Amino acid sequence: MKITADNVNKHYSNYIKYLIKNNKLDTSLLCSYELSFIKTKIKLVNANNKNNILIDFLDKSFTNRIKKMNRKNEIFYKIFKKNKANILDCTGGFGKDSFILHSMGHSVTMIEKNPIVTILLKNALERFKISKFSNNKLSLFHGDAYDYLYNTDQDFDYIYIDFMFDKSKEKLSSKNIETLKILTNNYNKKDELIRLAINKVKDRIVIKNYKKNLPLYVGKSDYTIFTKLLRYDMYLNRQDVK
Ligand SMILES: C[S@@+](CC[C@H](N)C(=O)[O-])C[C@H]1O[C@@H](n2cnc3c(N)ncnc32)[C@H](O)[C@@H]1O
Incomplete structure (x- = not known):
């Protein structure tokens, strides 16, 4: 899973990276996904079906x-x-x-x-x-x-x-x-x-x-x-x- 973040959201992205690195989060099924932390919006993008998840x-x-x-x-x-x-x-x-x-x-x-x-x-x-x-x-x-x-x-x-x-x-x-x-x-x-x-x-x-x-x-x-x-x-x- 790709993770992109601006400086405002570095703490969130670092937390997710930490969980992945320490095997606390299984992202094996999320190869085609990107978690994007940009400004005030955080979204999960699936490159396969171009589906953006932004609640x-x-x-x-x-x-x-x-x-x-x-x-x-x-x-x-x-x-x-x-x-x-x-x-x-x-x-x-x-x-x-x-x-x-x-x-x-x-x-x-x-x-x-x-x-x-x-x-x-x-x-x-x-x-x-x-x-x-x-x-x-x-x-x-x-x-x-x-x-x-x-x-x-x-x-x-x-x-x-x-x-x-x-x-x-x-x-x-x-x-x-x-x-x-x-x-x-x-x-x-x-x-x-x-x-x-x-x-x-x-x-x-x-x-x-x-x-x-x-x-x-x-x-x-x-x-x-x-x-x-x-x-x-x-x-x-x-x-x-x-
Ligand atoms: C079917 S979804 C719920 C959908 C939700 N009702 C809605 O309207 O969007 C189930 C969610 O519960 C979470 N979940 C399952 N077991 C849980 C638990 N023991 N404690 C907290 N969250 C849990 C899952 O991670 C998942 O995000």
């Missing part, structure tokens, strides 16, 4: 969806019914789901473990935070969601988990998602994370998955909401899940 919460693809969203057409209104809830998104990714939840008035904490995805997301958040639309209720931590949840004293009304494409052979919906799949490895502590989340959440946890997949967690969900393509399995708080 931009102020882009029309985001803002149009937010403008059009209402209680009838946005499934998250059915799932996250409390007003102004405190939500933990254990799988930040490109921040799309978190951004929708934030736009509905919730406070959202995103956790993302992949360093490259984190840098892209952090950069998007920094640009968003200086815009007039930010209310500082969207935040990001880099690391493993299990470790974060285990150590935090914060209470969360909802905990949201979207592993979606792990192991999936689905044709994914966009080039961005295809890239996200290459970037992020399968996570093998899913059950531990879900058990801890059921124990610690105040209200319920929400697990997003493909409709035709079996529920991700062995324990029976309290209920499930289906859309045309997806399923959202809900688990209410229980202190006795071991």
Whole structure:
């Protein structure tokens, strides 16, 4: 993977180079990619399909969806019914789901473990935070969601988990998602994370998955909401899940 950076962003690029050099980041599948740190924008470019990944919460693809969203057409209104809830998104990714939840008035904490995805997301958040639309209720931590949840004293009304494409052979919906799949490895502590989340959440946890997949967690969900393509399995708080 090629990395280019101007002086402003040298600390980011040096961090990624350090991780690669010390075998802490597998970039073997990213030969055709360039990570570009120029001025205020950080993007990942795939030379093969010329696909640029630049997360931009102020882009029309985001803002149009937010403008059009209402209680009838946005499934998250059915799932996250409390007003102004405190939500933990254990799988930040490109921040799309978190951004929708934030736009509905919730406070959202995103956790993302992949360093490259984190840098892209952090950069998007920094640009968003200086815009007039930010209310500082969207935040990001880099690391493993299990470790974060285990150590935090914060209470969360909802905990949201979207592993979606792990192991999936689905044709994914966009080039961005295809890239996200290459970037992020399968996570093998899913059950531990879900058990801890059921124990610690105040209200319920929400697990997003493909409709035709079996529920991700062995324990029976309290209920499930289906859309045309997806399923959202809900688990209410229980202190006795071991
Ligand atoms: C399917 S994507 C999430 C997409 C996201 N919902 C969105 O709207 O863009 C899953 C993301 O979760 C991250 N992830 C997986 N396991 C994690 C964990 N234990 N802690 C933190 N991040 C994790 C992956 O690196 C990947 O970026």
